[in-house]
Amino acid sequence: MKVKSIKIGDYEGMISSAPCNFVTGYYESTYTEYHPITEEYIIPRLPKNINTIIDFGCANCNNFIPFQNKIKDVKCVGFDLSAADQINFVCSKKNLTYYQCSIQDFVKTVNNWGNKYEPIDWANSLVWTQGTLLYVNKDGETDYCDRFVQTLLDLGCKNIFLHEYTEAWDNTIHGFVKFSEKYKKLFKIGEPDEMSHVMMEKK
Numbered sequence: 001m002k003v004k005s006i007k008i009g010d011y012e013g014m015i016s017s018a019p020c021n022f023v024t025g026y027y028e029s030t031y032t033e034y035h036p037i038t039e040e041y042i043i044p045r046l047p048k049n050i051n052t053i054i055d056f057g058c059a060n061c062n063n064f065i066p067f068q069n070k071i072k073d074v075k076c077v078g079f080d081l082s083a084a085d086q087i088n089f090v091c092s093k094k095n096l097t098y099y100q101c102s103i104q105d106f107v108k109t110v111n112n113w114g115n116k117y118e119p120i121d122w123a124n125s126l127v128w129t130q131g132t133l134l135y136v137n138k139d140g141e142t143d144y145c146d147r148f149v150q151t152l153l154d155l156g157c158k159n160i161f162l163h164e165y166t167e168a169w170d171n172t173i174h175g176f177v178k179f180s181e182k183y184k185k186l187f188k189i190g191e192p193d194e195m196s197h198v199m200m201e202k203k
């Protein structure tokens, strides 16, 4: 089965200038493990209406596996920099859509997508990132972490779980997720683990 894929941009430059093997090592990988927080914390608390999981920085889509195992007919939407034909998709390809689209381009263009691409049911989606927002700190004067969250809220998304390095880590090679106070306040930060930023409706 071929994955439904949508190309928004070409990120060869971003991939080749990555601080280390943080891109190719992930999208070419056959790795099917996933962080236990998905099964132990997120899935048991998912509001009943959630029918779509959206992963920004999805790499080889390993993190969709627990959701596909537990939620019947769940739709999965992945965003990353690599071309679809270079990715070794390790999850089920049923109901999977892949966008070759950076977070920056998502923020800049999503409001102009109209009906051009697969419609995404943002109000009934959980957006999740892991080890991705740390690469999207500052672009000139504009803070893409804040803008990313604001864009999701504007689209009607109410459930966001970010699993990212914070300033508590001295992560000088990769950086860490950075929000202004206004956006930090929207999340419960530091539970269930130090990397968690949680905004989820009650089940």
Ligand SMILES: C[S@@+](CC[C@H](N)C(=O)[O-])C[C@H]1O[C@@H](n2cnc3c(N)ncnc32)[C@H](O)[C@@H]1O
Binding pocket: 022, 023, 026, 027, 056, 057, 058, 059, 063, 079, 080, 081, 082, 101, 102, 103, 104, 129, 130, 131, 132, 135, 136
């Ligand atoms: C460290 S890997 C994490 C992969 C996966 N989320 C996981 O938990 O295993 C970082 C991922 O973020 C993606 N990425 C980096 N910068 C990005 C950006 N600006 N927009 C979208 N994805 C990005 C990389 O291509 C890579 O797949």
